[in-house]
Amino acid sequence: MHSALRRFLSSLGFKARDVEPDLLAPEELARWYSSLPPEERVAVSRELASRVRRPRATRDPATLPAVATGRLLFEHDGPQGPIPLHHLKVELWDRDPGAPDDFLGEGFTDHDGYFAIRYDPADAGVGDLPDLELRFFEPQHTFRKDGRVVETWRRIGSERGPDNHGGLQYDFGALRLPYWEYDPTAPLARLLVTEEGTPPTAYAPGRSLAMLKAVAPIELIKRQHLLQINLGHPPSLAQVQADYPEPLTVRMERQAPGSSRSDAFFGERFLNGMFSTILDRDPEVPGDPHSFRLYFPWNAYEQDGVHCLPDVDVRLRLVDGQLLPVRIILGLREPGATAPGSPVTRRTFTPADGAHWEAAKRMARVSATLDTELGNHLGQCHLNVEQYAIAAHRNLRQNPLRWLLMPHLREVVLINHSASGFLIGPKGYITRASALTERGIETRLQHLLGSYDWKGFAPAAPVCEGHRYAHAAQLFWRLLGAHIDAFFAEHGSAVEAHWREVHRFSDDLVAHSVPAFVCRYLQARVSGKDAPWFVRSERMDLDEKATKPPPKAVSAITHTDSPAPGEVDALKQLCRYVIFFATFRHAWANNLQWEDAGEVLYTSLGLRWGKGGVLVAEEDPDVAPPPDEATEMLWISWMLSKTNYGFILANEEDDVHPRLVTLLRAHAAEFAALGMDIKTVSSRINI
Template identity: 75%
Template sequence: MMFAVLRRWMGSLGFKGRESPRNEVLDAQELSRWYAGLALEERLAISRELGPRVRASRPKRDEATLPAVAVGRLVFEQEGPGGPRALHHIKVELWDRDFGSPDDFLGEGFTDPEGYFRVRYDPADAGEGDLPDLEVRFFEPQHSFRPDGQVVETWRRIGSEKGPDDHGGLHHDFGTLKLPYWEYDPSTPLARLLVTEEGTPPTAYAPGRALAMLKAVAPIELVKRRHLLQGKLGQAPGLDRIQADYPEAMTVRMERESPGSTRTDAFFGERLLNGMFSTLMDGDPEAPGDKAAFRLYFPWNAYEQDGDHCLPDVDVRLRLAEGRLLPTRIILGMREPGVKQAGAPVTRRSYTPADGPGWEAAKRMARVSATLETELGNHLGQCHFNVEQYAIAAHRNLRRSPLRWLLMPHLREVVLINHSASGFLVGPKGYITRASALTERSVDTRLLHLMGSYDWKGFAPAPPICESHRYARAANLFWRLLGEHVSAFFAEHAQALAAEWLEVRRFSDDLVAHSAPAFVCRYLRATVPGKPAPWFVRSERMDLDAKVTEPVAKAVSPVTCTDTPQPGELEALQQLCRYVIFFATFRHAWANNLQWDDAGEVLYACLGLRWGKDGALSTEADHDVAPPPEEATEMLWISWMLSKTSYGYLLSNEEADVHPRFVELLRAHAAEFAALGLDIRTVSSRINI
């Protein structure tokens, strides 16, 4: 049968017999010689191409009449607390391996909820006079959408297991087969994908992403390399030269056009509202009831530091005045130079606009603090690592559930970029570790605390605090449209979602079991749970009242604890989906795409200021405080690369894996987003940078 299909396929491609005077398609013997002469990669490519054609060309038969059967069980490589973990609903194909000719398809089936498979077949399908050399191959589903919203399913091979050669019996048990499939990394308390030192993740970037990266980075790669080489030769360029060698950043341009404009109090407040730093604005607990008073607090003294950089606790008080958010006081909790231990004694220093140069230095310290918090919190923690935990659980469990069609487009590449970040940004040689005051251990601790504070349950973007709060207005618009999309999807697939609830149960179980312990700092424990705290914005935070009363609280709440949906659980699942897509798309785009605007000037914002000869609060003219040349050029290279590399835009939908309804819904509101400063065409469908 395989030869018959191969003849037709080669004929359709114009492959004709060279030795045949009648120019006919190659006969079986010639095909066998031709196939045997191909490289392994070419034979595999032909097998992948012809496999579906062979299956489609074989006449339907009653499986009960087939004389032979192959059975087995498929489980994850890593066991769970109760023993082997079943790989449910994996497609299993049974093949006859042939040497020198294409393999023969024998039959297919699916693993059941406990991972068992049973494939009936006819040994005669191996070919006349040939006893089958058995092999099972495993496949996961892939999908795309037609323009009308109809789903097109395909299958991607994820593994295989060879059975006996020349099997003449009518029964074979492959036994329990362990497949290393989307395994959790046991060496970290975070839900991270296990990738061995010489291994590769179980997924890959879309082909166009590599070209996008090359296009973005090529213009600045030689600039960075030249700076680093000059440093090694003892001829390191100064910060002014380094800055000038890179494309002009937003703050550099603004300073050229209007000197001092980016260092004003008004610009400081505007970027906290709408820049890459945009974050939750709590009220001022010392001014209860004052709706114009706000506070941002960064508790860096709680973490070990390297002693070379100055990273104080930063307490910023702000006030709305005539539609603008202005800083009114900055309190810095300063350690002594060189002190490294967490919780070190600090001296609190308070600065106001009346303090002149001291105020400007305090604002710079606050900008640096906000930059570091954005990279670790808003960007790496809340988007990258937060979304990764949902991606791993989804890939491990969602195959028959329509939930896969909704979530997978937004989860498809995050583990790849996070795997790169594990050495590039964090870890002993990561840029954050080298360029900030935080040590490798304190970076890990901070990320664990951050991950311990993220939960899908009850989340909604906080309302804007004023008309000029463009970020919050755009976030709420996107959240509303996303809600319409998710609701429509659930209405369309409600019955199938309920029918495949087992997959949702296991998805939820994996999420909760591998999420970080819920983290509530001592200050919040003392001031928020069970107490009136109107200054504390709750909409974007986990339920502190619930978490502090649970014996062993996990950050991520369960969707369900049963194999059939209970009242309210479909609605809870909708909320989870909305949350995940929001952070994989809009929230990541806002934090990531503005990096060159807000972190494209070394003297304006960086990850860490050094103590320097005259103390860390000296002026910008003191380059002993600023990053050294090597870190400065790396910072600008990273900021440009992150902001300018993008592939997989929502509205482009290059892989056609996002439901066209969502694409058109966003496109219809492009003008509203543009009025808020967001080009919706720049929002990616997933995190891949």
């Protein structure tokens, strides 16, 4: 024992002359080891075991006399029964309370979750029968600068076996692990996190510092406003606005009054701002390449009756390279109406209507802000990417596809879990600040997720030279294609060799996606018809998805354990789609929030019915958000835009392939000319 103790203390940095038997008695060593946190004990056991014990000769595992067997299963069954946890690393250890544990052997679960680990009981130590324990590990990776992969293992759980096991066989039986489980109560594909539980992943350490740095300057501002409100002395909206940093629109008004409310700026933000979205041609002006339409169908959803959220139909026209609004049609409910499909009165406004035109534009901006938050941002990026993240974590371990996708999927479930109570849900900010009720928001999100599919997606073509967003999106999409093609050229044979994991990944995606949703208007006007005004490149295949009963929104990649012709290309398309929304698309929608949603009177998530209706001047306090919602809105907009960590180019965790970093950096000047600082694009969604 004393010789082992000397070797152990030497490994800790004690000099040989200091390592005497009475320097640290075995009992003291045991107390020191027992005081360590579990993860530090594991580290000591793993790192120092070879120094404490004399090296063992290399042995053929097949010659070892004992075997431990078992099967790993997901906690929750699927429609066909238990779901095997395939290709997890399993280690067998001898627990030694008060001293470093003894490593006995390791193995991997097979395709059906079974494992068998051969070991030598003598490795537990002289006169010691092993106290068996299984430890489970998932793979992690980093890239070296030359693109080579370095694999590591992260412990995710353990299972205690018998003490003083003297036999040569032990069956742990079927073990259930609550690992990346789907929430069976959620209508969307969401990760199950129990009320007092934590997700099976964590933010990178630097992200917490980034959040503190971004929020600290404005946290006291919000607290001061809320304190004033609670004391019965609420600040005016002008004071709330003035206390926060100056956003784009406030700066524009200070430098050139009226500029941020102009028709030209209104259209420019639909091209290149936070609101940038698909611009269909105007179906009422067939064949005209300069006429466009945006439509926001809010009357389809339950509303609170306090806020006014009409259907908004915006017609725009390109004039000398500028996108200008020419007509806005509002489908207004009666004040207090809450039911979906309530009767509406349609009112049309044009630039000739003066103050009412300005009020209609404001209503359209509010509508676009809510649509962006629920659609382009929360729906198409956050919740859409989460369904791919859950399926990938459940299934991709041996397949090198993990190296390509996981850097872009690693933290989205964490931020989405926070958003479930912070932004949506009964007390979420969107629920309180907009016209949509909790049920209305849930229905809208189901409809949105029902319209997203990787199959056939490509960014829409620019509508004019000044359409910077579309030009940047196409550049990023092209570079992603080059990156993914190079990855498959390097690892494609291994991807195909482990196609079973792709099959299970695909099955999980399809099984847990929502039914495809095609509204009645599109079924009547587009599905199965020639509709050249309708931009199809960013939408799912309506001819395929509009059938009855509706198929799943997400298309399958494969139905077999080996790739059929065309399925590798389908997988490459899916990877391109997922990375695009986890990086570029999220960055564009999220990072511009302070510019486009940093002034309460310019835009918000909701306007209230006032004494004089809703089409009134901006300053009318009966219509504008109250001070508590105003300060919370500005706090959220700043926090979302300014909290950034995990940039692709910085590659802080070295998990992004350096080729993608090099590709994007080489085109930084092109992105800058289009209004995007490529250094601000994160590799994953974590805010």
